[in-house]
Each structure stands twice: as C-alpha cells, then as structure tokens.
Amino acid sequence: MTFNQIFERFSSRYLPASLSDAAMMRFRALGRALPVIREAPVSLDENADHLVYVCSGATKLVAHASAGRDQVVAFHFPDELIAVPARAEHSYTLYTVSPSELLVFDYADFADLARGEPAVLRMLLDCARKSLGRCRDKSLALGRKTAPERLAGFLVGMAVRIGAPQDDITFLDLPMSRRDIADSLGLTIETVSRQFTLLREQKIIETVGKSGVRIRDLLALEARAGYLIEAA
Amino acid sequence: MTFNQIFERFSSRYLPASLSDAAMMRFRALGRALPVIREAPVSLDENADHLVYVCSGATKLVAHASAGRDQVVAFHFPDELIAVPARAEHSYTLYTVSPSELLVFDYADFADLARGEPAVLRMLLDCARKSLGRCRDKSLALGRKTAPERLAGFLVGMAVRIGAPQDDITFLDLPMSRRDIADSLGLTIETVSRQFTLLREQKIIETVGKSGVRIRDLLALEARAGYLIEAA
DNA sequence: TCGATTCATTGATCGAGATCAATGAGAATC
DNA sequence: GATTCTCATTGATCTCGATCAATGAATCGA
Incomplete structure (x- = not known):
C-alpha cells in the first residue's frame, strides 16, 4: 500500500x-x-x-x-x-x-x-x-480480578473488537501469542493456557489451531468476566 | 468558599x-x-x-x-x-x-x-x-510489580504530588486510609501495613501517627519502585 | 473520663497463581 | 521428509500475598 x-x-x-x-x-x-x-x-x-x-x-x-x-x-x-x-x-x-x-x-x-x-x-x-x-x-x-475473570474479560473484549459473528457463534482469530495475552492480563503463559483449557472443558469455547477461538457461549463468558450485574 | x-x-x-x-x-x-x-x-x-x-x-x-x-x-x-x-x-x-x-x-x-x-x-x-x-x-x-515495589512507587508518586520537602526529608500527610492505599495498589490492608513496617525497619521512612510519613531516603524508595534504570 | 468504634499492626495459616520441568504440536529450514 | 525452533499444554511444587484472627492505638460521642 x-x-x-x-x-x-x-x-x-x-x-x-x-x-x-x-x-x-x-x-x-x-x-x-x-x-x-x-x-x-x-x-x-x-x-x-x-x-x-x-x-x-x-x-x-x-x-x-x-x-x-x-x-x-x-x-x-x-x-x-x-x-x-x-x-x-x-x-x-x-x-x-x-x-x-x-x-x-x-x-x-x-x-x-x-x-x-x-x-x-x-x-x-x-x-x-x-x-x-x-x-x-x-x-x-x-488489581482485583482473578485469572478466570481476566481471560473471560479479555475474550469478550476481543469478540467485540475483532470477532466475526456467525449464527450464534463468534469466531476469533487472535493475532497475538499466549505470551502477549499473559503480558496483557498480568499472568503467566501457563496460567493463560490452563484457563483456556478450563473454558474448553466447559464447552464455552473451542480452540482451532493456535490462534483460532470459537466462542460458543458468549453469555457464559460475560458472566465469568466479573462485570457488575446490570442495574435495572 | x-x-x-x-x-x-x-x-x-x-x-x-x-x-x-x-x-x-x-x-x-x-x-x-x-x-x-x-x-x-x-x-x-x-x-x-x-x-x-x-x-x-x-x-x-x-x-x-x-x-x-x-x-x-x-x-x-x-x-x-x-x-x-x-x-x-x-x-x-x-x-x-x-x-x-x-x-x-x-x-x-x-x-x-x-x-x-x-x-x-x-x-x-x-x-x-x-x-x-x-x-x-x-x-x-x-500487572507486573511486587508488593514492595508498589508501595515504594506509590510513596514516590505522592511525594511528587503532595510532598513537603524540608531539608533532605520529604514530609507527607496522606489523606487516604490504608484501605484506600490497598485498593489503589491491588493489595490488602495487611500487606500494605507490613510493607510500611519494612520500610520503617530499614530507616527509609518514619511514620507519624496514622497519616504522616517522613521520607528519609527518597533515592532508596525510587530504587525499590522498580523503575527502569536510566539509560545514558 | 470512659467505653465504643474505627483503623493500623502483627501473627498464623492458606491458596491462587508462579515457577520449574517435561511433553506435544505445528511451522520453518534445509 | 527429517531436523530444528518456537509455542502451547500439562503436571509437580513453591511462594507471595490473601485470609483468618488477635491485639494495639486513636478518635469520637456521651
């Protein structure tokens, strides 16, 4: 260009x-x-x-x-x-x-x-x-959130910014490495990896190769992110 | 007013x-x-x-x-x-x-x-x-600093913003409680208190009542804060 | 002046996440 | 297509700071 x-x-x-x-x-x-x-x-x-x-x-x-x-x-x-x-x-x-x-x-x-x-x-x-x-x-x-909350919040944020919604699944192609994610969330790569595994085991996400993430249950992810419950 | x-x-x-x-x-x-x-x-x-x-x-x-x-x-x-x-x-x-x-x-x-x-x-x-x-x-x-670094960095920042320098000692009258400091540094009150005690034991600061702090060795505090070593 | 309350300090123990260590899975190089 | 390299995952153990529990010190209201 x-x-x-x-x-x-x-x-x-x-x-x-x-x-x-x-x-x-x-x-x-x-x-x-x-x-x-x-x-x-x-x-x-x-x-x-x-x-x-x-x-x-x-x-x-x-x-x-x-x-x-x-x-x-x-x-x-x-x-x-x-x-x-x-x-x-x-x-x-x-x-x-x-x-x-x-x-x-x-x-x-x-x-x-x-x-x-x-x-x-x-x-x-x-x-x-x-x-x-x-x-x-x-x-x-x-300062105040746990590792599961941080990764959930990260994925929700990425879904909003670079997610590709298809039906009720949002597909993410994360350009950054696990190290980058860890350095963004104030965690280690190992902890990030374990949190990915937990989300996978709970069928909230699927991972596709190293950078692909299919978000199957965005609501569950938001619930995990430690946001305040919406006031009326 | x-x-x-x-x-x-x-x-x-x-x-x-x-x-x-x-x-x-x-x-x-x-x-x-x-x-x-x-x-x-x-x-x-x-x-x-x-x-x-x-x-x-x-x-x-x-x-x-x-x-x-x-x-x-x-x-x-x-x-x-x-x-x-x-x-x-x-x-x-x-x-x-x-x-x-x-x-x-x-x-x-x-x-x-x-x-x-x-x-x-x-x-x-x-x-x-x-x-x-x-x-x-x-x-x-x-995201990346330890409790001692966080408190040191906090005190250096406060010294710059509301410190009263007298000779080579800087006096601080902190308007906020230990809970506020803890909530600012992502720590608990107990940890903040222990870090104050350590700084006191090492003669880097003195505390005066609940809110007063006399910074005796600002350089030591800066060294603890985990700032990058100044490049030439 | 004396409880009552709040806030800071100190000690004992626990646990989430770090660290250490190994293995697995792609991608790049030849 | 074997050989590295890099990066992600998984497991075992450790540690820093959290949590739980008292105690101490100031401030407040009567």
Missing part, C-alpha cells in the same frame, strides 16, 4: 471532511508511513510522544519494568489510533503483533497543527478518552 | 486568560459547586460523564467489580481535574477522601462548549493524556 492510500484511510476515518485541502496537506506532511513490518518493535524516537494509526495488522503497546518484566498496556487493530508515550519512569515500546502497515506522527506536531482545527482536537480528545476508559477497566482487572 | 471563588480558581488554572467574558460566563453556567463534603461518595448522575475540579481536599476514583471488590483508579488533589466516566461494564464512583470543595460539570456539555475554544479543548486533551499516562503506569504496577 502506498503512503497516499494509507493516509487516505487515516484521513477519511479521523480527519473531518470539512478540512481544507491546504490543512489536509499540512497534516499529510507530518505523517510517515511504515511499510509492512513483521512482528517487531516499531522504532520510534523515545524522546517524543507519537501518534500511530494502524492501517492493517495489529500492534501492542508494552510498558517495561525492571528485570525484563513486560506489561501489555493495550492491543490495537486496524483503523485504530494510538498515543505512544515518550520514555519517563518507565519506557514504552510499540510492537507489531502481526505484519502491519502503520502511519506515524509526532504527537506534539500533530496536536499543534490541530490547534487551528477544533474538530481534530476533539477527535484526539475522544481518542485519548477511549484509551483512558479501556486502561481504567484494565486496572480494575489487574 | 463561594461558587464564584471556586470557579475563579478553576478558570485561572484551566481556562485561557484570552477567553472572552461571554464565553467565560457560558462555562460558568455549566458548573455546579459541591460544598465541603466529608468523606463520602460524590453523587453524580451515573448515566453521563462528568468533569470534576478539586478545589480543596482530595478524592479517589473507584472502579467497582462484582463481589464488592473495589479498585482505586486514581487519587486527586487540589487544583486537579478529573474525568468521571458514566456507568458501563463497570461502574465508577468518585469519593471524597477528606473534606473537599468540588466543581462539577457535565462532560459532554463542557466539551461541546469547548468546540469553539481550541485552547480549552487542548486543555481537556492534556488533562486526559496525563490521566492516561498515570493509568498506564498503574497498569504496569498492578
């Missing part, structure tokens, strides 16, 4: 149609397309925040603690926008999880340019708030 | 000086002051997002999971601005942690009004991004 095609996708999804051609060109001038990259860290300058558009593929944002312990802070799928923070007390790295086409901006430059375009600022705000909402839910899961 | 005084503090901190009087009045019309409230949940409509300015006191934003398990998502101190989300899979409640004066806005109304004021939108964006950064760091702590 060419830079123009990638930028076109980005702009049609995230820039207002009302934007003038001149303004559009200015945003375009800030973007840099990263061609298809196989599973690898995305090399970004650690001293600045970045804004990354996932055109195709999938990525994970990883926070690094000492002793090589990693925490996947978020996964991202096509047509999503991510803010990648500069290095601070902890460093963050964006990795592709499958071959991906990305569009990268310097966050500060982009936000500065957006000062003249309230609709773009509003879009950045909505984007940050969505990430914040997900991150808060994740904090709750990491 | 009167509504006008509270709004004045808010606007001088968060609204641009360049704002027209008319625009200022429109923002003011959206605000509602909550007078000094003793430690209690802040009653907000659960069906809408809110924007809350902490004028004095301290608050905690709590996420509720089933079975009464609570996770403190963030603490807030004077002059800070919080986005309180509406109920979704999980419900969130803002609590005062000490007597507080708050200024409350409906988030959607505020953001809509800000469409005409890019500087205000930019402020909301910065605010959301700061919360997101903190939340990501918290996810790392909850």
Whole structure:
C-alpha cells in the first residue's frame, strides 16, 4: 500500500471532511508511513510522544519494568489510533503483533497543527478518552480480578473488537501469542493456557489451531468476566 | 468558599486568560459547586460523564467489580481535574477522601462548549493524556510489580504530588486510609501495613501517627519502585 | 473520663497463581 | 521428509500475598 492510500484511510476515518485541502496537506506532511513490518518493535524516537494509526495488522503497546518484566498496556487493530508515550519512569515500546502497515506522527506536531482545527482536537480528545476508559477497566482487572475473570474479560473484549459473528457463534482469530495475552492480563503463559483449557472443558469455547477461538457461549463468558450485574 | 471563588480558581488554572467574558460566563453556567463534603461518595448522575475540579481536599476514583471488590483508579488533589466516566461494564464512583470543595460539570456539555475554544479543548486533551499516562503506569504496577515495589512507587508518586520537602526529608500527610492505599495498589490492608513496617525497619521512612510519613531516603524508595534504570 | 468504634499492626495459616520441568504440536529450514 | 525452533499444554511444587484472627492505638460521642 502506498503512503497516499494509507493516509487516505487515516484521513477519511479521523480527519473531518470539512478540512481544507491546504490543512489536509499540512497534516499529510507530518505523517510517515511504515511499510509492512513483521512482528517487531516499531522504532520510534523515545524522546517524543507519537501518534500511530494502524492501517492493517495489529500492534501492542508494552510498558517495561525492571528485570525484563513486560506489561501489555493495550492491543490495537486496524483503523485504530494510538498515543505512544515518550520514555519517563518507565519506557514504552510499540510492537507489531502481526505484519502491519502503520502511519506515524509526532504527537506534539500533530496536536499543534490541530490547534487551528477544533474538530481534530476533539477527535484526539475522544481518542485519548477511549484509551483512558479501556486502561481504567484494565486496572480494575489487574488489581482485583482473578485469572478466570481476566481471560473471560479479555475474550469478550476481543469478540467485540475483532470477532466475526456467525449464527450464534463468534469466531476469533487472535493475532497475538499466549505470551502477549499473559503480558496483557498480568499472568503467566501457563496460567493463560490452563484457563483456556478450563473454558474448553466447559464447552464455552473451542480452540482451532493456535490462534483460532470459537466462542460458543458468549453469555457464559460475560458472566465469568466479573462485570457488575446490570442495574435495572 | 463561594461558587464564584471556586470557579475563579478553576478558570485561572484551566481556562485561557484570552477567553472572552461571554464565553467565560457560558462555562460558568455549566458548573455546579459541591460544598465541603466529608468523606463520602460524590453523587453524580451515573448515566453521563462528568468533569470534576478539586478545589480543596482530595478524592479517589473507584472502579467497582462484582463481589464488592473495589479498585482505586486514581487519587486527586487540589487544583486537579478529573474525568468521571458514566456507568458501563463497570461502574465508577468518585469519593471524597477528606473534606473537599468540588466543581462539577457535565462532560459532554463542557466539551461541546469547548468546540469553539481550541485552547480549552487542548486543555481537556492534556488533562486526559496525563490521566492516561498515570493509568498506564498503574497498569504496569498492578500487572507486573511486587508488593514492595508498589508501595515504594506509590510513596514516590505522592511525594511528587503532595510532598513537603524540608531539608533532605520529604514530609507527607496522606489523606487516604490504608484501605484506600490497598485498593489503589491491588493489595490488602495487611500487606500494605507490613510493607510500611519494612520500610520503617530499614530507616527509609518514619511514620507519624496514622497519616504522616517522613521520607528519609527518597533515592532508596525510587530504587525499590522498580523503575527502569536510566539509560545514558 | 470512659467505653465504643474505627483503623493500623502483627501473627498464623492458606491458596491462587508462579515457577520449574517435561511433553506435544505445528511451522520453518534445509 | 527429517531436523530444528518456537509455542502451547500439562503436571509437580513453591511462594507471595490473601485470609483468618488477635491485639494495639486513636478518635469520637456521651
């Protein structure tokens, strides 16, 4: 895919149609397309925040603690926008999880340019708030939920984001490895694997190869996820 | 403190000086002051997002999971601005942690009004991004750090935010209880207490009554917090 | 001033999930 | 098509932090 095609996708999804051609060109001038990259860290300058558009593929944002312990802070799928923070007390790295086409901006430059375009600022705000909402839910899961609840919640979230519903079964093709899932849920690969086995034994899911999951009972999965019982 | 005084503090901190009087009045019309409230949940409509300015006191934003398990998502101190989300899979409640004066806005109304004021939108964006950064760091702590690291990191963070440096000692007056700290760190009160005892035994801190902490060795605390070793 | 209540600390024991260790199942390389 | 390599699964054991149970210290109301 060419830079123009990638930028076109980005702009049609995230820039207002009302934007003038001149303004559009200015945003375009800030973007840099990263061609298809196989599973690898995305090399970004650690001293600045970045804004990354996932055109195709999938990525994970990883926070690094000492002793090589990693925490996947978020996964991202096509047509999503991510803010990648500069290095601070902890460093963050964006990795592709499958071959991906990305569009990268310097966050500060982009936000500065957006000062003249309230609709773009509003879009950045909505984007940050969505990430914040997900991150808060994740904090709750990491701080207070059990391993079965975490995996159930993860699968429900993935079903919503990348699930393919067929009849009353939802099919998932998970692009990330068990290690990635473990690093996202604050567990080990072994525990994740055991939880998959339990869900399989209870006929709630079936697994197809390494990455396929057929969700047979989404309601049971939601019930396991430790969500609050819906108030009336 | 009167509504006008509270709004004045808010606007001088968060609204641009360049704002027209008319625009200022429109923002003011959206605000509602909550007078000094003793430690209690802040009653907000659960069906809408809110924007809350902490004028004095301290608050905690709590996420509720089933079975009464609570996770403190963030603490807030004077002059800070919080986005309180509406109920979704999980419900969130803002609590005062000490007597507080708050200024409350409906988030959607505020953001809509800000469409005409890019500087205000930019402020909301910065605010959301700061919360997101903190939340990501918290996810790392909850997912991958040990109890000693979590308490050390918590104390370092509090030292930065509400610490009173005197000579080479930083004094902290923690407004929140051990339960709040435990709910923030994903631990139990007992574990938090034991970690305080350990830090005391190692002469890194002294505790003064229930809420006072004298940090004698901030560097040791930072070393314990599991931050990445600074790269060159 | 004295219980009563709440909150922090300390000790004893337990258990969910980590760690250690082996095996199994694909996919990539030649 | 055998040979690695990598990744997922399963089992055995261990450990950190949870849970259960007292005790101590402050604050509050009468």
